[in-house]
Amino acid sequence: MAHDHSHSHVDENQSDKQLTVAVVINVLLTVAQVIGGVFSGSLSLIADALHNLSDAAAIFIALVARKIGNKPADTTHHFGYKRAEILATLFNSSTLILIGVYLIFEAISSYLNPQPINGWIVVWVAAIALVIDLATAFLTYRAGANHSINIKAAFIHNVSDAMASIVVIIAGTLIILYQWYIVDLIATVLISLYVIYHGILLLKQSCKILMQAAPSNVDTDAISHAISNEFNIESVMSIKLWQLDDKENYCELIISTQHVIDLAAVKSFLHDNFKIENCIIEIQSITNKSLI
Incomplete structure (x- = not known):
């Protein structure tokens, strides 16, 4: 077991290094693209x-978030620090939407006041961006895209960036060949709409978690039928589900039964079949009420 823990620690350190390299090269790419x-x-x-x-x-x-999320719960943060990532997602998604809207207004302004564009600079910088986007996508994939939804999202974003760079290369080529400057504006609007779209998706997801909405991938009726059949429960009076972060589901359950129920078995069943990390179960009966 000690060997497994050490191996996991080494893998996480290697993953952190890969993510750090991905951040650095993306920032450098951003600077190069702005200058270009x-x-x-x-x-x-x-x-x-x-x-x-x-x-x-x-x-x-x-x-x-990986670092913060590993901090244990304490006397002031009883659920730990896992929602730090959700708060950051809320901020970043709002910024994405604002950036997208701003770029669309800039595109309209540029269309009304056209300026000459150097197509060769556009093509060369976008080609460099394409190579770096693919390299970053590879790094994020190696860092654990198959095991972490957050890193997977970063991986998908970098793949989409590579696609956006291809769009920019095509726009630059058309400018070189045919002086179709309007293509640059069309590419700007398309990229902006894509940014806004993903910003809205992230905003909705983070708001749902912060508002403690029920997870969309868990069916309360399915839970009710499953535990009623498995544990001989007469009635499931209430099921309340919420998410601590984008991975962990929590549950508050009120059941009515005259039989002896193994609550540990119920919790294990919910964990194994519905990915519910923790559940508070209240049993109500004619002669007894207990809260576990």
């Missing part, structure tokens, strides 16, 4: 740069 966008006059390049910056922030949050 300013010198070329390409707004789509700046739009892609801001998207890359948001991805660097997402990776950084995943890295910090």
Whole structure:
């Protein structure tokens, strides 16, 4: 067992290093894209740069959240510190939406006041961005995209960034060949809408968790029928579900029965079949009421 723990610790340290490298190269890429966008006059390049910056922030949050989430519960934080990541997601998703809206307004302004664009700078910077996006996607995948929903989200974002870089390369090529400057504005709007879309998804998910909404992947009727059949429960009077973070589901359950119920077995059943980490179970009967 000691060997397994040590191996896990080494893997996590290696994963942290990979995520740190991914953050650094994304920040450097953002700087390069902003400089390239300013010198070329390409707004789509700046739009892609801001998207890359948001991805660097997402990776950084995943890295910090892993550290904070490992802190144990204490006398003031009885559930621990796992929701620090949700608060950061709320902030970042709101920023994503604001950035997307701002870029759309800038695209309209640029259309009304057109400026010349250096297509070669756009193509070369976007090509460099494509290589770095693919490298970052590889790093985030190796860092545990198959085991962590947060790192998986960062991985998907970097893959989408690579797709956005391809769009910018196409826009730059059309500018070089045909002087179709409007393509840059169209690419800006498309990237901005994509940023806004993912910002809204993240905002909704974080708000649902903070408002203690029931997890969308857990069916209360299925829970009720399953435990009634498995443990000979006459009635499931109330089921309240909420999420501590984007992985852990919690439950408060009120049941009515005249039989002796093994509460530890009920909790194990809920954990194994519905991924509920912890459940408070109250038993109500004619002769007895107990809270476990």
